[in-house]
Amino acid sequence: MLLAFVRHFAALAAVFFLAAAARSDSTGDPLPSWNDGRAKQSIIEFVDRVTQAGGTDYVPPHERIATFDNDGTLWCEQPIYTQFAFAIDRVKELAPQHPNWKHQQPFQAALDGDKAALIASGERGLAQIVMASHVGMTPDDFEQIVRRWLSTARHPRYNRPYTSLVYQPMLELLAYLRDNQFKTFIVSGGGIEFMRPWTERVYGIPPYQVVGSSVKVHYEVVDGAPELMRLPEVDFIDDKQGKPIGINRFIGRRPIMAFGNSDGDYEMLRWTTAGDGPRFGLIVHHTDAEREYAYDYPSDVGQLKRALDEAPERGWTVVDMKHDWRTIFPVP
Amino acid sequence: MLLAFVRHFAALAAVFFLAAAARSDSTGDPLPSWNDGRAKQSIIEFVDRVTQAGGTDYVPPHERIATFDNDGTLWCEQPIYTQFAFAIDRVKELAPQHPNWKHQQPFQAALDGDKAALIASGERGLAQIVMASHVGMTPDDFEQIVRRWLSTARHPRYNRPYTSLVYQPMLELLAYLRDNQFKTFIVSGGGIEFMRPWTERVYGIPPYQVVGSSVKVHYEVVDGAPELMRLPEVDFIDDKQGKPIGINRFIGRRPIMAFGNSDGDYEMLRWTTAGDGPRFGLIVHHTDAEREYAYDYPSDVGQLKRALDEAPERGWTVVDMKHDWRTIFPVP
Numbered sequence: 001m002l003l004a005f006v007r008h009f010a011a012l013a014a015v016f017f018l019a020a021a022a023r024s025d026s027t028g029d030p031l032p033s034w035n036d037g038r039a040k041q042s043i044i045e046f047v048d049r050v051t052q053a054g055g056t057d058y059v060p061p062h063e064r065i066a067t068f069d070n071d072g073t074l075w076c077e078q079p080i081y082t083q084f085a086f087a088i089d090r091v092k093e094l095a096p097q098h099p100n101w102k103h104q105q106p107f108q109a110a111l112d113g114d115k116a117a118l119i120a121s122g123e124r125g126l127a128q129i130v131m132a133s134h135v136g137m138t139p140d141d142f143e144q145i146v147r148r149w150l151s152t153a154r155h156p157r158y159n160r161p162y163t164s165l166v167y168q169p170m171l172e173l174l175a176y177l178r179d180n181q182f183k184t185f186i187v188s189g190g191g192i193e194f195m196r197p198w199t200e201r202v203y204g205i206p207p208y209q210v211v212g213s214s215v216k217v218h219y220e221v222v223d224g225a226p227e228l229m230r231l232p233e234v235d236f237i238d239d240k241q242g243k244p245i246g247i248n249r250f251i252g253r254r255p256i257m258a259f260g261n262s263d264g265d266y267e268m269l270r271w272t273t274a275g276d277g278p279r280f281g282l283i284v285h286h287t288d289a290e291r292e293y294a295y296d297y298p299s300d301v302g303q304l305k306r307a308l309d310e311a312p313e314r315g316w317t318v319v320d321m322k323h324d325w326r327t328i329f330p331v332p
Numbered sequence: 333m334l335l336a337f338v339r340h341f342a343a344l345a346a347v348f349f350l351a352a353a354a355r356s357d358s359t360g361d362p363l364p365s366w367n368d369g370r371a372k373q374s375i376i377e378f379v380d381r382v383t384q385a386g387g388t389d390y391v392p393p394h395e396r397i398a399t400f401d402n403d404g405t406l407w408c409e410q411p412i413y414t415q416f417a418f419a420i421d422r423v424k425e426l427a428p429q430h431p432n433w434k435h436q437q438p439f440q441a442a443l444d445g446d447k448a449a450l451i452a453s454g455e456r457g458l459a460q461i462v463m464a465s466h467v468g469m470t471p472d473d474f475e476q477i478v479r480r481w482l483s484t485a486r487h488p489r490y491n492r493p494y495t496s497l498v499y500q501p502m503l504e505l506l507a508y509l510r511d512n513q514f515k516t517f518i519v520s521g522g523g524i525e526f527m528r529p530w531t532e533r534v535y536g537i538p539p540y541q542v543v544g545s546s547v548k549v550h551y552e553v554v555d556g557a558p559e560l561m562r563l564p565e566v567d568f569i570d571d572k573q574g575k576p577i578g579i580n581r582f583i584g585r586r587p588i589m590a591f592g593n594s595d596g597d598y599e600m601l602r603w604t605t606a607g608d609g610p611r612f613g614l615i616v617h618h619t620d621a622e623r624e625y626a627y628d629y630p631s632d633v634g635q636l637k638r639a640l641d642e643a644p645e646r647g648w649t650v651v652d653m654k655h656d657w658r659t660i661f662p663v664p
Binding site: 065208210 | 394397471472515517524525528532538539540541542546549550551553557558560567573574576577580581582583584585586599602603606
């Protein structure tokens with residue numbers, strides 16, 4: 001009986017220690033969906049360098065902050081940003097209460113599915129659609145609306161739920177960094193409350209590690225119950241210069257690694273890699289029209305020029321999606 | 333050899349499992365600086381309730397969010413807020429560059445140590461002093477200024493560093509909650525960048541789990557180096573209605589436990605305890621003039637009236653500092 005008990009715990013302990021060892025064993029492969037090459041090698045070398053106790057580039061765990069853009073870096077952003085697809089569907093749902101939308105841009109374009117007219121309406125048009133469809137409710141109610149939409153909406157090309165169109169190599173990278181005691185954050189131009197309902201389930205990133213754009217919120221007591229209300233007013237745009245500002249505000253510590261895919265990530269990459277000590281910047285370059293999309297400049301979505309041009313001089317790693325990634329999306 | 337190996341791991345495993353058990357053993361005392369009584373009992377009963385797997389009030393770990401006010405809840409806020417003492421010292425340090433301050437309120441009062449005149453200058457005066465002394469530098473530089481000040485400044489009554497005047501019972505409570513897989517956050521009216529340099533060392537709370545008031549920050553490239561600059565403009569006041577708004581913005585999940593000590597925490601307590609499922613609110617009532625301070629209403633600092641009046645009907649626990657806390661500060 002006692003021996004069985006001892007054996008049982010020994011087996012448990014062995015499993016525990018072997019699992020721990022496998023994670024840090026440099027002969028194992030923590031990134032199986034990455035083809036061997038400079039991109040993969042640069043990631044692993046950097047992580048080895050900053051985690052080697054006693055090494056000159058050692059970074060203590062509490063300073064191991066890694067920030068990830070979302071659209072185009074962690075999940076597919078083509079043919080339109082997912083949140084834009086959500087906003088269009090919301091406009092259609094709300095249209096019966098707004099008969100004038102039929103004759104008013106950019107709503108008319110959204111209702112007609114007229115992508116060219118939508119794009120022509122520019123950022124102002126997009127903002128109008130988001131403001132009309134994302135506010136006037138509590139954050140809890142908005143969360144339910146997002147969850148419901150994600151459970152039924154399908155990507156037009158892949159006919160899969162949007163949350164399944166995340167990049168398998170990046171999922172492995174997130175897990176690999178966390179296994180090495182990194183804290184992983186999303187820093188996205190997308191709406192913070194559009195991401196938070198699903199980032200924990202999909203990426204293992206809890207809501208308080210998500211930084212994004214936001215609308216103003218008001219506190220009020222309605223019929224004796226305290227409530228928050230989403231207002232039709234922009235609070236913060238977490239894009240371009242907004243990214244280092246958002247990181248400073250929400251995280252309060254400069255990352256040592258940053259990952260992006262567009263010029264919207266340029267300032268985050270600059271600010272991250274300008275810090276003292278070892279720093280790492282990476283750009284996902286969409287080069288795979290067959291399995292995903294191929295685009296950089298010019299592009300309506302995820303435009304990438306300056307960050308790509310300057311990557312060599314700044315020492316940023318560029319992922320060539322077609323050649324560096326063995327798989328793109330998780331097996332359905 | 334094999335048997336020795338098995339024994340070794342069995343011993344390790346046993347130590348591991350016993351340690352885990354001790355933390356959740358209800359006959360142990362996770363809060364030794366709390367006297368037995370209703371306050372301590374209500375905390376432990378609540379934690380047992382939400383962590384009991386299979387229980388009707390079970391809350392999964394990722395939803396175990398606990399928010400703490402800082403001034404007067406985690407550390408001493410008398411005779412003036414610590415950040416105010418810091419700001420006054422900063423004004424004195426900067427005064428040679430601002431000769432007009434000698435004849436200009438509220439700076440004159442700060443330079444003369446005239447507390448009455450300072451208080452008379454009101455929130456506007458305080459804001460002016462903070463704006464004059466906390467901005468025009470990078471967050472990194474501000475962090476260094478805060479660290480330097482904290483290493484030399486001493487509390488006028490206790491003659492101890494301010495960061496040693498944290499409440500021992502609350503340190504135990506923070507650790508106890510974290511041992512029960514809670515995430516602990518600070519939600520304070522104080523400046524976010526005044527707290528972040530030391531909360532990890534003192535409370536075990538990393539910078540990205542600190543919510544506070546902030547100034548606007550600008551991103552710019554100076555001589556080819558990207559920098560953030562603190563501007564003399566308020567960005568967010570994390571007090572009163574600002575607390576639930578700040579929680580929603582930074583944490584994105586409604587807490588199940590909230591801890592405060594003043595009417596500045598009223599809305600946080602209301603919003604937290606109005607959520608579905610088990611909720612817990614607690615007020616630290618400063619009743620101990622001998623070991624610390626006794627104050628509630630009226631008070632220049634940490635005024636407490638409405639939250640205390642409504643505590644019984646709202647089911648909030650009130651800590652009577654004099655009777656509920658065996659010790660106040662950690663042994664120096």
